[in-house]
Amino acid sequence: MTVMSIAGLQLALPANQNNFDTIAREVSSVKKRFPHVGMVVLSELATFGPAPRHAEPLPGDTEARYAKLAAQTGVWLVNGSLFERAENRVYNTTSVMSPDGEVVARYRKMFPFLPYEEGISAGSEPCVFTIPGLGTIGLSICYDMWFPETVRALCWQGAEVIIHPTLTNTIDRDVELSIARSNAATNQCYMVDINAASPMGVGRSIIVGPGGEVIHQSTGEHDVILFDVDFALVRRVRERGWQGLGQPLKSFRDHPVAYPQYQPDARSKTLDGLGPLKKPDNLA
Known part of the structure; x- marks a missing residue:
């Protein structure tokens, strides 16, 4: 069996309060x-919203509650x-819990x-x-996917599904919807992009x-997104090309170019x- 059913939860949760019970x-x-x-996959910062004051050490109490769940x-x-x-810094961190309640990533x-x-x-x-018995999954968060190197690095390490x-x-x-499709097509993988609903x-x-095809796209409302990922399909697409067409991962692997932007210094x-990287000034 190479199929797993996944539920993405696009929830309508308030910010700046503890949403764990919901x-x-x-x-x-x-x-x-x-x-x-x-x-089951939640959206970024679903538990407390985008407020760094809720930062906790990991392992921590909230993560432990998720492991128990x-x-x-x-x-x-x-x-x-x-x-x-951690170490006088704040990171935006995804945790993955197994069905045994173990934090695996x-x-x-x-x-x-x-x-x-x-401040992040x-x-x-x-x-x-x-x-x-199924396959390999990579993790990415929000703005990461605007940088194609991030998804390519995950697939280089074997990821077949990007959460x-x-x-x-x-x-x-x-x-972002077009970037999700592009990342899936160029890396021949599933992209599971779960956003929060309003507010x-x-x-x-x-x-x-893995061919860049849209399996489901939500509206802006609460949505429980149930779908199957087939790891064997990913492997077939990577070997033969989507619909028997391009095989970009093989071409990337085999091409001798040394990209100038990745050279030392x-x-x-x-x-x-x-x-500088800063907020835009007022337009003249």
């Missing part, structure tokens, strides 16, 4: 209604993310949404984990298959000329 009810309800669900419901549980306090967002996500430190390590909690409430959500986000979560006059 989330726990939703997770339990989904598992009760759909006993075959193997994984995973064990009670018997699912792989991706908690969206929490703000993590933690991923720190590598690209905080600067200059707006102030960047992680430095791509993160994948393996579900025995991508996000929290977007801005006009660029439509652009925290604008919804429009998207599930994309590489600098770009164009990028250096853009000025």
Whole structure:
């Protein structure tokens, strides 16, 4: 068996309060209604909203509650993310819990949404984990996917499905949908992009298959997104091409080019000329 059923929860949760009990009810309800669900995915910062004052050390109390919830419901549980306090820094961190209640992965967002996500430190390590008997899953958070190197690094390490909690409430959500499709197509993987509904986000979560095909796209309302991922399909697409067409991962592997932007001490006059990373000034 190479198929796993996943439920993405696009929830309408208030910011700046503890939403855990509501989330726990939703997770339990989904598992009760759909006993075959193997994984549940939440949106970025679903528990408390985008307030760093709620940062906790990891391991911590909230993560432990999620681990207990995973064990009670018997699912792989991706908690969206929490703000993590570590070594006088704050990170935006996703935790993954197994059906046994074990924390099997933690991923720190590598690209905080600067200059707006102030005071949040960047992680430095791509993160994948393996579900025995099924396949390998990579973790990505929100703004990370605007940088194609992040998803490519995950797939380089074997990821066949990218779990991508996000929290977007801005006009660029439509652009993010196209980026999700592009990342799926160029890396021949599933993209599972789960956003929050109003009031925290604008919804429009998207599930994309390994050819860039849209499996489901939500509206802005509360949505329980139930779908199957087929790891064997990913492997077939990577071997033969989607619909027997392009095989980009093989071409990337085999091409001898040494990209200049990735060489040691590489600098770009164009990028250096853009000025500092800061909030825009008033337009003249």
